Amino acid sequence: GNSVTQMEGPVTLSEEAFLTINCTYTATGYPSLFWYVQYPGEGLQLLLKATKADDKGSNKGFEATYRKETTSFHLEKGSVQVSDSAVYFCALSRSSGSARQLTFGSGTQLTVLP
Amino acid sequence: SAVISQKPSRDICQRGTSLTIQCQVDSQVTMMFWYRQQPGQSLTLIATANQGSEATYESGFVIDKFPISRPNLTFSTLTVSNMSPEDSSIYLCSFTGSGTQYFGPGTRLLVL
Numbered sequence: 655g656n657s658v659t660q661m662e663g664p665v666t667l668s669e670e671a672f673l674t675i676n677c678t679y680t681a682t683g684y685p686s687l688f689w690y691v692q693y694p695g696e697g698l699q700l701l702l703k704a705t706k707a708d709d710k711g712s713n714k715g716f717e718a719t720y721r722k723e724t725t726s727f728h729l730e731k732g733s734v735q736v737s738d739s740a741v742y743f744c745a746l747s748r749s750s751g752s753a754r755q756l757t758f759g760s761g762t763q764l765t766v767l768p
Numbered sequence: 769s770a771v772i773s774q775k776p777s778r779d780i781c782q783r784g785t786s787l788t789i790q791c792q793v794d795s796q797v798t799m800m801f802w803y804r805q806q807p808g809q810s811l812t813l814i815a816t817a818n819q820g821s822e823a824t825y826e827s828g829f830v831i832d833k834f835p836i837s838r839p840n841l842t843f844s845t846l847t848v849s850n851m852s853p854e855d856s857s858i859y860l861c862s863f864t865g866s867g868t869q870y871f872g873p874g875t876r877l878l879v880l
Contacts, residue, residue, distance in 0.1 A: 697873035758810045
């Protein structure tokens with residue numbers, strides 16, 4: 655079945671540090687891949703997505719590239735800010751080309767210190 | 769993009785009681801989903817709700833415990849029945865639009 659494995663947290667960084675949160679997946683077919691973010695006390699928000707191999711999703715300085723050969727979708731940001739402190743979830747869709755019935759990773763708590 | 773809201777935003781309930789969570793979308797959507805996020809954990813899909821048919825439940829979730837209604841294309845409810853402290857979680861509804869799944873703000877439930 656489909657599964658998502660995320661780098662375990664918590665991750666603590668200083669402001670302006672480089673961020674990588676690893677995400678690998680197991681899936682049949684060609685799923686779409688997503689990163690969601692959950693800020694303290696808030697609901698889940700879509701951060702970025704990629705729907706096919708070699709696609710790069712980007713938003714708010716965050717990037718992730720859909721790597722089919724390594725079944726990975728690592729999240730990166732060149733210079734984190736205190737406001738990036740949140741829980742980040744990697745997810746994949748069960749249906750190719752759609753966002754139906756997402757399978758989520760365990761989440762990675764990021765804390766950025768000033 | 770469509771706006772999705774949930775009521776209540778949070779509640780504290782006694783063991784053995786039931787709570788119904790409402791989810792409203794401001795446009796018509798075909799499929800709605802209900803997820804549970806237990807403390808410190810990731811999201812787990814409870815069920816998929818289509819208008820006019822019974823919800824489809826994931827392994828480990830049953831209709832008697834989590835009855836779902838979907839009376840029209842903009843609204844759904846999830847009931848958490850006969851609650852126990854293990855049901856303390858955030859419950860989120862979501863829908864799919866433009867190849868992306870959008871989530872409501874969640875209902876934080878604490879069962880004492």
